[in-house]
Amino acid sequence: MSEVVTTRGRTIRIRRFDRAAIGAVMSREVANFRTFWKGTTFNSLLDPTIYLLAFGLGLGTTIVGDVEGIPYVQFVGTGMVATAVIFSSALPAMFGTFVKYHFQKTYDAILATPVDTEELVTAEALWIALRSGFYGTFPIIVTFFFGLPPEPTMVLIPLFCFVTAFGFASFGIAVAAKAQKIDQFNYVTTTCITPLFLVAGTFFPISGLPQGAQVVAQFNPLYQLVELVRGAAFGFESVDVLRLVALIIFSLVLWRLAIRFMTQRLID
């Protein structure tokens, strides 16, 4: 559905779900991001390097040898993608969304223009997912310096990161929409985000866990992402298609949930 609006002698076509609105909201994010991209990029490069030095080289050369036939430093390096994705999507989405609607009143200003909550949430989640898709590859780039051989299939890694990050950005937005105080994010981080990234197969293989935990891990989107990234690095399996489909479904469900919760929050 679209409508042609005529104002002051000019016509504007406005669609019910309008790409122009999404682009405009994202342009605001880009303008702001240009003021702090250096710090974010520095962190995104340094964090995996430190982790790889500590876990990959530290444990890899002293305690752990190969894991599932992969050198431990490369096992951790490919797994670190999940860590980078969740920390560059769920957390910025939670805090950023809360600050923008609660303190800065940015969303009040945007929703006074021809943009609705669906477009607003979509744009915010898309922007975070794009950033995360980019920064999610940094651990892989760092791991190249620790001996990971480049493979053509690795070009799919940003896509896997993007899909997963879109879901976690939507998750963060949905959580922020329900939060009354910013302190409440501590509960979400401790009870949800930390367990998710610890049981994602980043630092140790899920196969070593009890059977019940292995079943639960299958429902962890980060675990599916780690498996897809390792597939791209060391060879795909046929089940990886199902993993990607599951991640897409996860992201779409969380996206709709985020829109619903933000509409309840912003429109009274």
Add this chain to the structure above:
Amino acid sequence: MPAIELIGVKKAFGEIQAVNDLNLEVPQGICLGLLGPNGAGKSTTMRILTGQSIADEGTIKVLGMDLPEQAKFARARMGVVPQLDNLDVDVTVEQNLAVFARLYRAPSVPEAVDRALEIARLTDRRKDSVGELSGGMRRRLLLARGLVHDPELVLLDEPTVGLDPQIRTQLWTLIDGLRTAGSTILMSTHYIEEAERLADEVAVMTAGAVIARGKPADLIKEHAGARTVEIYGPPHELEEHRDRFNTAGVSVRAAGPAIAVLAAEDAPRELIPDHAVDRAASLEDVFVKLTGEDAE
């Protein structure tokens, strides 16, 4: 076709009836001042007009479009200037405007930005970040942001609240320019002087409804007469004066350290002490008379 038409609009937040059977029509090309005390329902009314608040009952039309169904399309033709400064402080003046030009689907973003910069008289500060601007410049930018797409209807929500007199005067000049250019303006305010200076018509709102409407001069004549006298003195004396006027059926209101006698030209002369200060009746007299002396 009126620019805004509200019929029997109601909106409650739990137990609080923020807007209560509101009827308001704003013809095109005028500046209507929505005057009311804090909690009168002005801001809720503004949010209803942008579709950010959904009315429980009533009919709402903006520029001929039904709300909330067509709110998004109506918003393309209106500009909103909020009460609170919600500019992006880390980015530049022109980037702030460019984002909103895109949000409003301006046909040419650079042209829209240049025009808005001229309105705000910030062309030479376009590359500066908003954080570097003075308070007055930021308010002018906020106003220009709502005008970046040259809207037909402008909603100003308490545009000068909390500003010092110099900045307020600057903004009044800008708003007056808009009015002169023929834009329809709905301006909520609780500053009487602001409404008196800028509004072609004033609607006095209290408890979620409009209780009086008209040109400032007509409202003054109708509700406060031609002259007001203010009597100063110690509280017990003022109380005695007040009782005497009330007994004589003359309308009196508290005016800070004094009492103000409304329509003093009709009051018995012997009740007015020699030291009383005589002045022309004002919109403030009307406002306090109609909305009550107690503030929320």
